[in-house]
Amino acid sequence: MKIALLGYGRMGKTIEKIATERGHEIGYKTNTKLDEEILKQQDIAIDFSIPEAAFDNITTCFKLGVPVVSGTTGWLDHLEEAHKSCLKHKSAFIYASNFSxxxxxxxxxxxxxxxxxxxxxxxxxxxxxxxxxxxxxxxxxxxxxxxxxxxxxxxxxxxxxxxxxxxxxxxxxxxxxxxxxxxxxxxxxxxxxxxxxxxxxxxxxxANSRDGFALGAVVAAEWLEGKQGIFNMQDVLNLHEKK
Known part of the structure; x- marks a missing residue:
């Protein structure tokens, strides 16, 4: 997959390392305003940006047909709007407060x-x-x-x-x-x-390191590829049936 990293701090850099080790390409990474021309060429976006940017990042991806895995917290007052945008644009979305x-x-x-x-x-x-x-x-x-x-x-x-x-x-x-x-x-x-x-x-x-969070985000992105709809880590890990 070609992955866009929206938010390139410590978590973004750890995701880059793990994704590359798993054979994926980081086609775009940014901490600033999105370049939509480059973004729309990516297969999926992984968002670990700041709370103030997350909603706009995520909904822009949906408009461009790019599925999103998001681990940014602090913006969830707008989560329902993000879900509506995902469904409207027939995209795919996983949000988790923690991907480990x-x-x-x-x-x-x-x-x-x-x-x-x-x-x-x-x-x-x-x-x-x-x-x-x-x-x-x-x-x-x-x-x-x-x-x-x-x-x-x-x-x-x-x-x-x-x-x-x-x-x-x-x-x-x-x-x-x-x-x-x-x-x-x-x-x-x-x-x-x-x-x-x-x-x-x-x-x-x-947690002993951030690697577990980053690996989970990459695994979620791999699972989400080719799907449509709103999912969570219980779907990714097939935990629903274990209740």
Missing amino acids: LGVNLFFELNRKLAQLLQPYPNYKASLTEVHHTKKLDQPSGTAISLAEDLMAQQAYTGWQLTNDNQIKSGSLAKPLAITAIREENVPGTHWVNYKSEIDEISIKHK
């Missing part, structure tokens, strides 16, 4: 644990995420995905970022607490913790 195989298996564990603990309200859930200091959004997209999956099985009315008392979903009677920590040179760690008066149950995913 391990993280997507972790998502499945999180859903299952939340389901198992649903009858036991004495366990109070919380989330913690740790990322590098240059990560722009707090909490991470991965943490928000974990929270949303957990809340679908539990009685929480929304989530609350404990660092600065930022509250989502209005006034929350029972908010799910998320702690976001920023440290130098860490790829990312996520904990889901349930605590009662007598014990605790925790699951944790820790």
